[in-house]
Amino acid sequence: MNIRINLERLKDDIESLAQIGRDPQGGITRPSFSKADFEARDWLKEKIKSAGLMLGEDGAGNIFGRIEGEGKTIMAGSHIDTVINGGKFDGSVGVLSALECLRRIKEEGAAHTRPLEVASFTDEEGNLVGDFLGSRAFTGLLNREMLEKGMTQFGTPFSEILDQTPFTIESILEAQTQRPDIEAFLEIHIEQGSVLETENKSIGIVDCIAGKHYRWCAFIGKASHAGTTPLELRQDAFLGLADFALKSTQHVATEHYGSMVTIGKVSVRPGAFSIVAGQADFSFEFRSTSKDTLEKLKKHLFSLAEDIASTRGLRFNSQLVDETEPVRIPSPILDIMKEECAKLGYSSLTLPSGAGHDAQILASVAQQGMIFIPCLDGISHSPLETIEWEDLEKGANLLLQTILRLAG
Numbered sequence: 001m002n003i004r005i006n007l008e009r010l011k012d013d014i015e016s017l018a019q020i021g022r023d024p025q026g027g028i029t030r031p032s033f034s035k036a037d038f039e040a041r042d043w044l045k046e047k048i049k050s051a052g053l054m055l056g057e058d059g060a061g062n063i064f065g066r067i068e069g070e071g072k073t074i075m076a077g078s079h080i081d082t083v084i085n086g087g088k089f090d091g092s093v094g095v096l097s098a099l100e101c102l103r104r105i106k107e108e109g110a111a112h113t114r115p116l117e118v119a120s121f122t123d124e125e126g127n128l129v130g131d132f133l134g135s136r137a138f139t140g141l142l143n144r145e146m147l148e149k150g151m152t153q154f155g156t157p158f159s160e161i162l163d164q165t166p167f168t169i170e171s172i173l174e175a176q177t178q179r180p181d182i183e184a185f186l187e188i189h190i191e192q193g194s195v196l197e198t199e200n201k202s203i204g205i206v207d208c209i210a211g212k213h214y215r216w217c218a219f220i221g222k223a224s225h226a227g228t229t230p231l232e233l234r235q236d237a238f239l240g241l242a243d244f245a246l247k248s249t250q251h252v253a254t255e256h257y258g259s260m261v262t263i264g265k266v267s268v269r270p271g272a273f274s275i276v277a278g279q280a281d282f283s284f285e286f287r288s289t290s291k292d293t294l295e296k297l298k299k300h301l302f303s304l305a306e307d308i309a310s311t312r313g314l315r316f317n318s319q320l321v322d323e324t325e326p327v328r329i330p331s332p333i334l335d336i337m338k339e340e341c342a343k344l345g346y347s348s349l350t351l352p353s354g355a356g357h358d359a360q361i362l363a364s365v366a367q368q369g370m371i372f373i374p375c376l377d378g379i380s381h382s383p384l385e386t387i388e389w390e391d392l393e394k395g396a397n398l399l400l401q402t403i404l405r406l407a408g
């Protein structure tokens, strides 16, 4: 059916949602279960009701808007939480485009057999306990211990934040029992990179989503006087880290080009002039679209860390924070998206996603598909996040046509 989304309405929705959680730095700070997030949740629920969709919410605070049908559900969505001082398109584009698609289907009385649902998942950004709290609860991939003992990014226990909400650990763990049978989950998202812009394409059709491995790590040596301890007698934890940072990056660049390795946070103790570093704590992550490569990296990088530690008289400690598996987008959905994109006359590029998304988590219970639209200069998780509205219109129209094809 030849229906198209209403860009003006979608634009209005994105701009109105972006008013909630505005911070003094000109960005949006709307982590899940914050005051701003609850305001945004109420706003979204009103939108779902006024679109004439059936409003639902599960025990993890995932919000749904449904149009009834027969058989397994076709679901589309993303998240409305943000990082601290984030932008207005990450996540909201996915939820509000899906809402617009369902609104248009309802307005036009477009034929569909299957039930349709828009979904907004809690804490995709991982401000509370690891990434994807909502979609993990929805798919039954959470464990109780992680919820009970989890510390938030804000340094407060997760349970304390939960006490301020209508949700409980029990309700979060039960969210999976409220899930309908899902045929497919579709997500449109900003690329958060600059491939599409460089290639001058409005649409990216994602063929796989990278898996990742996150750890907190430390090299532990001995703090000693910087003036009196000869270089060869030092157990310098900072040098262990520096050596590891260079060698691990070199290994990934030469043996597994296309995979990623990153040390994003470092703290050296005691951290002063005149003292050789006794301990270097750091975050360590690697990502790949290949499961085999992730396994190889896991083995190689941690044995590299052990080797460096023993050569330098240090100890290496690490603790797993989170890991996800890479996901391949199933070919029937890829084919449908490519066909519909060609019919719409939009040029597209097939590309992998280096960032994780709710669609990846949903892969355990449904087929999934992802559409990327460009964001200017690849900037995301920043108040400077910007898109061309025309790209969003194209992406949302492709989402609409894909939903209609899958909905039968």
Ligand SMILES: [Zn+2]
Binding pocket: 079, 090, 091, 124, 189
């Ligand atoms: Zn996102």
